[in-house]
Amino acid sequence: xxxxxxxxxxxxxxxxxxxxxxxxxxxxxxxxxxxxxxxxxxxxxxxxxxxxxxxxxxxxxxxxxxxxxxx
Numbered sequence: 001x002x003x004x005x006x007x008x009x010x011x012x013x014x015x016x017x018x019x020x021x022x023x024x025x026x027x028x029x030x031x032x033x034x035x036x037x038x039x040x041x042x043x044x045x046x047x048x049x050x051x052x053x054x055x056x057x058x059x060x061x062x063x064x065x066x067x068x069x070x071x
Contacts (some may be wrong), residue, residue, distance in 0.1 A: 003033070005047045006055065012067040013039055025065040029053050 015024060019037040022044055026035035032050025037044045046058055059069040 002050060004050050006046065006058075007043050007045050008055075008058070008062070009043050009070045010037075010062055010067050011070045012044070013042060015039070017069065020069055021065045022062055024037060025061045026058060028058060029061055032058070037043060 009051075010022060013019065019039055022037050023035045026032050027047055029048075031049040032046060033049070034047040035044055042061070048058065062069050062070065
């Protein structure tokens, strides 16, 4: 199992509620082993198995939580 770690810039996160919403949305995706938001950087570090989930699905989960991946 190959593990990938990626840092995504996310627009719209400003508080601990935002942090929890994004982390929860990502951790609920099959294949995501960890997600850690850095509010000051406006980013999230995601560790995942690319055989189960891809960047597009990760971005969609963030979008459905009410935020937007920017890159």
